[in-house]
Amino acid sequence: MQVKGWRVPVVALTGHLGAGKTTVLNQLLLNPGARIGVVVNDFGAINVDAGLLTGQVSTAESIAGGCLCCLPDSGGLDEALEVLTRPRLRLDAVVVEASGVAEPAALGRLIRFSGAEHVRPGGLVDVVDADAYFATVDTGGDPPARFGATTLVVINKTDLLPADEREPTVERIRARVHERNPHAHVVVTTRGRVDPALVFDAATDHDPDDQLPLADLAREHAGPPHRHANAVTVPATGPVDPGALIDLLEDPPAGVYRLKGTVVVDTGRTTRAYTANVVGRHIHIAPHPATTGDGLVAIGTHLNHADVHRRLQTALAAPSGPVAAQAMRRLVRYRRLSE
Numbered sequence: 001m002q003v004k005g006w007r008v009p010v011v012a013l014t015g016h017l018g019a020g021k022t023t024v025l026n027q028l029l030l031n032p033g034a035r036i037g038v039v040v041n042d043f044g045a046i047n048v049d050a051g052l053l054t055g056q057v058s059t060a061e062s063i064a065g066g067c068l069c070c071l072p073d074s075g076g077l078d079e080a081l082e083v084l085t086r087p088r089l090r091l092d093a094v095v096v097e098a099s100g101v102a103e104p105a106a107l108g109r110l111i112r113f114s115g116a117e118h119v120r121p122g123g124l125v126d127v128v129d130a131d132a133y134f135a136t137v138d139t140g141g142d143p144p145a146r147f148g149a150t151t152l153v154v155i156n157k158t159d160l161l162p163a164d165e166r167e168p169t170v171e172r173i174r175a176r177v178h179e180r181n182p183h184a185h186v187v188v189t190t191r192g193r194v195d196p197a198l199v200f201d202a203a204t205d206h207d208p209d210d211q212l213p214l215a216d217l218a219r220e221h222a223g224p225p226h227r228h229a230n231a232v233t234v235p236a237t238g239p240v241d242p243g244a245l246i247d248l249l250e251d252p253p254a255g256v257y258r259l260k261g262t263v264v265v266d267t268g269r270t271t272r273a274y275t276a277n278v279v280g281r282h283i284h285i286a287p288h289p290a291t292t293g294d295g296l297v298a299i300g301t302h303l304n305h306a307d308v309h310r311r312l313q314t315a316l317a318a319p320s321g322p323v324a325a326q327a328m329r330r331l332v333r334y335r336r337l338s339e
């Protein structure tokens with residue numbers, strides 16, 4: 001396994017008291033085969049619904065499927081992330097569920113500047129209660145500051161709104177989110193049913209053989225999975241222009257929440273492979289040992305397939321002439337910021 005450069009996306013899950021954070025977390029954990037680490041509330045107190053927690057970190061190596069819960073005896077988030085992102089655990093993602101009072105931006109900073117070597121920011125998911133929204137987090141004036149840093153807003157509990165008020169209320173909330181942050185991705189749910197594929201890479205469509213049966217039982221209880229994310233994939237054909245690649249990463253097509261891939265870049269002097277990961281507006285670029293690139297995958301909701309495909313193809317096209325030094329500097333800047 002490639003350990004150097006190994007990074008695990010760490011997703012922050014925030015929301016006002018009772019908005020549905022734990023409900024969203026449990027939905028994300030239902031994904032078959034995905035190996036998810038969880039850090040709960042204030043990094044010590046335990047309040048995740050008990051049914052899905054399959055083991056402590058000390059026994060994690062013997063658990064090959066399902067989710068793991070980090071229960072640190074002492075210390076804070078850094079220590080928990082250090083443990084959960086160890087390459088030998090091979091986790092697909094870590095979700096940090098914050099207490100109801102946590103500010104998304106503050107938690108995002110803790111993750112982004114975590115001392116843990118293998119962490120990559122995986123997005124800030126903020127859950128809002130559609131029914132209580134205008135009485136709690138947004139009582140007028142400027143739109144809530146919390147959305148400034150949020151990459152994905154989950155408008156939850158829409159079932160509690162009277163049928164004739166549902167759509168207008170959701171649209172008013174959406175408008176307030178975008179007033180603060182036009183780039184925030186918004187999904188509308190009941191019972192926290194966010195498609196896990198939107199948030200992290202879903203490992204498989206079925207449980208591995210050694211999966212503990214808990215997730216399977218929980219899925220039966222929860223009903224069929226909710227699928228609203230879609231993806232567009234374009235394979236690489238050869239070295240690409242770093243400028244064209246960064247143009248795409250800085251301004252992804254409408255509806256794209258995540259972008260990822262391995263590409264070989266024409267640096268102007270040689271060729272070099274990189275992995276690129278974009279969540280919301282956060283760009284992460286790291287060197288990769290491959291000599292050929294896989295291409296790019298865009299994941300989002302309501303994607304215009306043809307449009308997204310065209311944009312990915314443009315980014316993956318062979319350079320039309322000599323690569324400008326400035327183009328490579330743009331890429332190197334993001335690579336440095338990602339270290």
Ligand SMILES: Nc1nc2c(ncn2[C@@H]2O[C@H](COP(=O)(O)OP(=O)(O)OP(=O)(O)O)[C@@H](O)[C@H]2O)c(=O)[nH]1
Pocket residue numbers: 015016017018019020021022023024047099100156157158159160189190191192
């Ligand atoms: N009607 C309805 N109830 C929901 C929905 N989502 C969650 N709930 C319920 O709302 C309550 C609070 O949900 P939680 O997931 O515990 O919310 P939380 O944000 O984790 O709560 P705290 O950790 O206390 O801040 C629970 O009783 C859930 O079952 C929904 O979409 N509709």
